[in-house]
Each structure stands twice: as structure tokens, then as C-alpha cells.
Amino acid sequence: MNLAANPLGIWAIYRNEMLRSLRTLFQSLVAPVITTSLYFVVFGGAIGSRVSKIGGVGYGEFIVPGLVMLTILTQSVSNGSIGIYFPKFTGSIYELLSAPMSAAEAVTAYVGAAATKSVVIGLVIMATSTLFVDLRIAHPFWMAAFLVLTSVAFSLFGFLVGVWARNFEQLNVVPTLLLTPLTFLGGTFYSIDMLPPFWRAVSLFNPVVYLISGFRWSFFGIGDVPVAASLGFALAFIAVCLGTLAWMFKTGYRLKP
Amino acid sequence: MSPVISIKDLSKVYSSGFKALDRVSLDVAKGEIFALLGPNGAGKTTLISIVCGTVSKTSGTVLVGGDDNVSAWRRARTRIGLVPQEISLDIFSTVANCVRFSRGLFGKPVDAGFLEGLLKDLSLWDKRAARVVELSGGMKRRVMIAKALSHEPEILFLDEPTAGVDVNLRRDMWALVRRLRDRGVTIVLTTHYLEEAEEMADRVGVVDKGRLLLVEDKASLMRRLGKRRLTVTLAEPLPALPAALDGAPAPRLDDGGRKLALEFDAGEGGGAMAALLGRLDRAGIAYVDLETGNSSLEDIFVGLVGEGTR
Ligand SMILES: Nc1ncnc2c1ncn2[C@@H]1O[C@H](COP(=O)(O)OP(=O)(O)OP(=O)(O)O)[C@@H](O)[C@H]1O
Ligand SMILES: [Mg+2]
Numbered sequence: 271m272n273l274a275a276n277p278l279g280i281w282a283i284y285r286n287e288m289l290r291s292l293r294t295l296f297q298s299l300v301a302p303v304i305t306t307s308l309y310f311v312v313f314g315g316a317i318g319s320r321v322s323k324i325g326g327v328g329y330g331e332f333i334v335p336g337l338v339m340l341t342i343l344t345q346s347v348s349n350g351s352i353g354i355y356f357p358k359f360t361g362s363i364y365e366l367l368s369a370p371m372s373a374a375e376a377v378t379a380y381v382g383a384a385a386t387k388s389v390v391i392g393l394v395i396m397a398t399s400t401l402f403v404d405l406r407i408a409h410p411f412w413m414a415a416f417l418v419l420t421s422v423a424f425s426l427f428g429f430l431v432g433v434w435a436r437n438f439e440q441l442n443v444v445p446t447l448l449l450t451p452l453t454f455l456g457g458t459f460y461s462i463d464m465l466p467p468f469w470r471a472v473s474l475f476n477p478v479v480y481l482i483s484g485f486r487w488s489f490f491g492i493g494d495v496p497v498a499a500s501l502g503f504a505l506a507f508i509a510v511c512l513g514t515l516a517w518m519f520k521t522g523y524r525l526k527p
Numbered sequence: 528m529s530p531v532i533s534i535k536d537l538s539k540v541y542s543s544g545f546k547a548l549d550r551v552s553l554d555v556a557k558g559e560i561f562a563l564l565g566p567n568g569a570g571k572t573t574l575i576s577i578v579c580g581t582v583s584k585t586s587g588t589v590l591v592g593g594d595d596n597v598s599a600w601r602r603a604r605t606r607i608g609l610v611p612q613e614i615s616l617d618i619f620s621t622v623a624n625c626v627r628f629s630r631g632l633f634g635k636p637v638d639a640g641f642l643e644g645l646l647k648d649l650s651l652w653d654k655r656a657a658r659v660v661e662l663s664g665g666m667k668r669r670v671m672i673a674k675a676l677s678h679e680p681e682i683l684f685l686d687e688p689t690a691g692v693d694v695n696l697r698r699d700m701w702a703l704v705r706r707l708r709d710r711g712v713t714i715v716l717t718t719h720y721l722e723e724a725e726e727m728a729d730r731v732g733v734v735d736k737g738r739l740l741l742v743e744d745k746a747s748l749m750r751r752l753g754k755r756r757l758t759v760t761l762a763e764p765l766p767a768l769p770a771a772l773d774g775a776p777a778p779r780l781d782d783g784g785r786k787l788a789l790e791f792d793a794g795e796g797g798g799a800m801a802a803l804l805g806r807l808d809r810a811g812i813a814y815v816d817l818e819t820g821n822s823s824l825e826d827i828f829v830g831l832v833g834e835g836t837r
Contacts, residue, residue, distance in 0.1 A: 275601065282631025286617075286624070293619055361615030365674065367581040369632040370604040526583050527541060 279371045280379040287353055287383030299394055302341050306395045309337055310402040324461050325492040330403040335486040336458030338395050342388040343424050343453055347445050349384035350428025355441055373519035384425035392417050413488035419504040420481050426511035433518055452478045462494045530554035531713050537587035539573050547573040549737040560708055562728035563717040569734040571717040572612055575684050579609045608680030612687045614667045618660040622651055626673045633678035649673050665696045685716040701727060756820050757800050759787040762813035771810035778803055
């Protein structure tokens with residue numbers, strides 16, 4: 271498959287998706303900022319003041335990477351899924367299907383746009399957090415790498431959900447039934463070291479633990495799992511999503527009658 | 528001339544098990560206006576959708592400009608613009624953005640001059656900054672056409688272009704189709720109406736129940752199938768057809784003797800009607816109303832299927 275055969279097509283979708291986001295700038299950016307601020311007030315301020323330092327990091331700071339991950343996971347899945355689900359729903363997908371665009375090109379454009387939006391939101395949340403805590407970033411390069419990888423991975427996953435979903439209910443079922451529990455149990459608000467050994471072992475089956483841990487490591491130099499495992503997991507997740515998508519497009523799965 | 532679209536033995540079975548197309552073969556010549564005529568559910572949209580790549584085929588081959596639309600899909604698709612039957616647009620986008628997006632999807636760089644010309648052609652220029660949600664249904668349909676033409680396709684598919692369209696827009700649309708044809712664009716359209724096919728097309732293909740029943744030059748199709756009907760409402764009902772009205776072409780007594788119906792070939796002109804009215808006058812039979820119309824598509828299908836079994 272030749273990825274660059276229709277670069278203008280990729281750009282057209284990317285631009286269109288970004289314009290769509292700009293139309294909903296308020297709910298895209300302001301809403302996450304408000305939610306995160308509330309988390310800081312409640313967890314960082316009210317509860318955090320009674321929690322001792324974790325690995326030498328104050329609780330307010332400790333939850334920053336988790337909160338960023340929590341938001342970009344949710345946002346990536348929702349943006350990645352709606353980008354493709356909406357044309358499917360309105361029927362305007364006919365245009366994409368009839369255009370000289372390969373599946374890889376379409377995925378690049380849609381997922382690229384969703385991931386861009388997530389990265390921006392992540393940065394905005396980090397900026398917001400500096401209003402509440404003193405943020406240190408030990409490994410800026412790896413911080414950026416985890417931010418981008420996670421955004422891409424979950425935008426891809428969202429895209430899959432969008433292709434799979436036949437109605438709005440199915441579109442919402444994955445984020446609410448799968449993603450929310452996984453992120454809350456993924457160490458957003460605690461280190462899995464704080465759990466009893468049994469639950470600690472169970473947590474190691476939660477993929478989100480790896481992402482949050484790796485991201486937290488890039489800030490503070492400490493993590494629940496080795497950073498290589500985090501990186502490997504993010505890459506493996508992307509590979510699985512890409513493989514599934516390739517199969518879906520090859521068979522015209524739920525896109526073409 | 529080599530055909531710009533060449534369809535061979537194309538069949539489609541939907542996942543529901545329904546066979547929507549049954550070994551359809553069809554060639555469309557470059558620069559012609561081709562009408563697919565058929566009743567609801569005949570398979571017209573399915574046929575068009577497979578050529579355009581929005582529905583996958585079950586078997587057979589489709590060549591567009593000589594390129595197989597599956598193995599050489601990129602080149603095949605670049606040539607095609609599609610206006611689907613249903614209006615489906617990103618309603619929050621502006622008209623100009625919608626059209627610009629479509630052009631981009633087909634790999635063409637932005638061309639402000641072309642865009643302006645296109646939007647003016649379709650009377651959309653004043654609305655270029657309006658969001659689609661603010662447009663009337665007819666304008667939305669024009670936006671759909673503008674999108675399909677945005678990448679300057681060689682072939683334009685119009686799936687029921689006149690459904691829900693008023694007289695003005697219909698006239699504009701036909702004028703546009705003729706202008707496009709003059710520029711060498713091939714046009715394939717679908718319709719339920721014989722008159723529409725008659726008005727627009729160079730050739731007509733009749734589809735029913737997934738089969739292409741015949742493909743014919745418009746003129747010969749009209750000669751063969753186009754029947755007209757004259758209905759005369761009588762002042763007084765007649766118990767039986769008077770001898771004075773007998774003789775070819777003979778009318779039929781209808782509606783309990785209150786009406787006379789005469790069928791004649793469309794190609795014949797007004798001769799048959801004048802003859803009947805003359806005979807009515809001479810026999811002193813008074814009438815209160817006259818009505819002419821075309822024989823319906825259903826009549827035609829009955830005729831075709833009849834021919835096939837004969
Ligand atoms: N996705 C689908 N799954 C199953 N059956 C389908 C599907 N799409 C169309 N059909 C069936 O295939 C047949 C042909 O449909 P198609 O839309 O091609 O007809 P058409 O000639 O365009 O009709 P109309 O004039 O009403 O638009 C119909 O019986 C329809 O119910
Ligand atoms: Mg149709």
C-alpha cells in the first residue's frame with residue numbers, strides 16, 4: 271500500500287476534522303480544563319493534604335500524569351470514534367468510500383486529527399496543573415513520546431470502535447464499560463504499590479497501568495512497572511489496532527454493504 | 528468507440544441473502560447521457576454504487592476508463608463523481624468548505640477560480656459562506672452536485688437527481704447536465720420516469736428485479752414502448768361501443784361506459800386523437816373532458832416481460 275499516493279486527500283480529511291474540533295472548541299478544551307481543576311481541588315487539595323508523599327512526590331503532583339492520561343484516553347477514544355462514526359451515521363461516508371483514498375490514508379488522516387487534538391488537550395491540562403502544583407518533568411522527551419504514543423494508540427482504538435459501532439449506544443458502551451473502570455483502576459490516583467499483593471498482581475493485567483506508569487516515570491523518574499514494559503505495551507497496542515483495522519478494511523467490515 | 532464504463536456479468540447478493548443484481552452487462556460510451564430506468568427496488572442504486580466503489584460486488588467485473596475498479600481502484604475512482612440518491616452532508620460545515628473538502632479527497636489542490644465558477648454555475652455562490660444547515664432542500668441537492676463535480680470528473684453519476692426537486696431546479700439541472708455533456712463528461716442517471724429518460728438520455732437501460740432487461744437508443748425505445756393514452760369523459764354513459772367509433776385505432780369503453788380510452792403509439796403524433804374526436808363529433812356523442820397521459824412504467828414492464836416470455 272502506497273501511503274503517500276493521495277497526500278492532499280489526507281490533508282483534506284485532517285483539516286476538515288480539525289475545523290470540526292474548532293467548531294466545538296468549548297467542549298473540546300474548556301470542559302477538560304474544568305474537570306481537571308475539580309480533580310485538583312478535590313483530590314490534590316482536600317484529600318492530598320492528608321496523604322503522605324508517594325516515592326518522594328507530593329500527592330498533588332503525583333496525580334498530574336494520571337489525570338492527563340485519564341483525559342487523553344477518554345478524549346482519544348471519543349474523538350477517534352466519532353470522526354468515522356458520524357459520516358457512517360449521516361451517510362456522508364459514501365464520499366470517502368468513493369474517493370481515491372486507501373484505508374491507510376483514511377486512518378492516517380482521521381487518527382492523526384484525533385491524536386493531535388488529544389495531545390493539545392494533554393498540554394492544556396498540564397499547563398492548568400501548574401496553577402495548582404509545582405510541576406517537574408524529568409524526561410521531557412519521553413513525556414512527549416508517551417503523550418503522542420498514547421494519543422495515537424487510543425485514537426486508533428476509538429477509530430475501531432467507530433467502525434464497529436452500529437448505533438450511538440454501542441459507540442458509548444466501550445468508553446463507559448471498559449475505559450472508565452480501566453483508567454480509574456489504572457493508578458491514576460494511587461501507586462499500585464499501595465495495593466495488597468493480590469490486587470497488585472491483578473492490576474498488572476490492566477493495560478492502562480503500563481501507560482500511566484510510563485508517563486509518570488517521565489515526570490518523576492519513578493514508575494510501577496519498568497519503563498521499557500510501558501513503551502513496549504503502547505507499541506504493541508498500536509500494532510494490534512492496526513492489524514484489526516487492516517482486516518476490517520480488507521473485508522469492508524461494516525463500512526460497505 | 529471504446530466504452531468509458533464496461534460492466535460484465537455483474538452480480539450482487541447482499542449479506543441478507545437478497546440478490547439485487549443478476550449478471551448485468553453494460554457498456555456506456557464516452558460522452559453520452561445514459562439513463563437507467565426502473566421501478567423501486569430494481570437495483571439501480573446498487574449498480575451505480577458498485578461502479579463507484581461504495582458497495583462491494585459479489586461477482587463480475589467493472590472497468591472504468593479501462594481500469595478495473597477493484598484492482599486499479601485509485602485510477603478508476605479518480606474519474607468518477609457521484610451524487611447519491613439521499614442527501615447526506617456535514618450540516619455544520621459551510622458550503623465552500625464542503626466542496627473544498629471533496630476536491631481534496633480526490634487529490635486535487637485548491638483552485639479558487641474553479642470553485643467560484645462551479646458555485647456560480649449551481650447558483651450557490653451567494654451561499655458559499657452559509658452553513659449547510661441553513662440551506663433549503665433544493666440548495667442542499669445543489670451542494671451535493673457541486674461536491675461531485677468538485678474534482679472535475681470524467682463521469683458523473685446522478686442517482687435520481689429529480690426526486691423532490693421543483694420545476695426550476697429540475698430545468699437548471701438538465702441544463703447543467705447538457706453543458707457537462709458538451710464538455711465531454713459522460714453522465715449516468717437513474718430515474719423512475721420514462722418521460723425523464725426520454726427528455727434527457729441518449730440511451731436508456733431498463734432494469735427490473737436486478738436484471739437489465741434491455742438497452743436501447745432512446746428513439747427506438749420510445750417507438751417501441753412509448754404508448755400514450757387519451758381518456759374522453761362522456762356527457763352521457765354509453766351502454767356499448769357504437770359502430771361509428773369502430774375501426775383502428777379503436778377506443779375502449781371504461782368506467783361503466785362513462786369514459787372512452789384510446790391507446791396509441793407516442794411516435795404517431797396527434798393523428799389518432801384527432802381521428803377519434805372527429806368520429807365522436809360526426810356521431811353526435813358529446814363529451815365533457817379530455818385527458819392525455821403516458822402509459823406508465825408498469826405498462827412498459829408488463830410489455831417487456833411479456834415479450835421475453837413470448
Ligand atoms: N444494504 C442492503 N442490504 C440488503 N438489501 C439491500 C441493501 N441495499 C439494497 N437492498 C435491496 O436491493 C434491492 C435493490 O435496491 P436498490 O437501492 O439498488 O434499488 P433502486 O433501483 O435504486 O430502487 P429505488 O428506485 O427505490 O431507489 C432492493 O430490494 C433493496 O431492498
Ligand atoms: Mg435507488
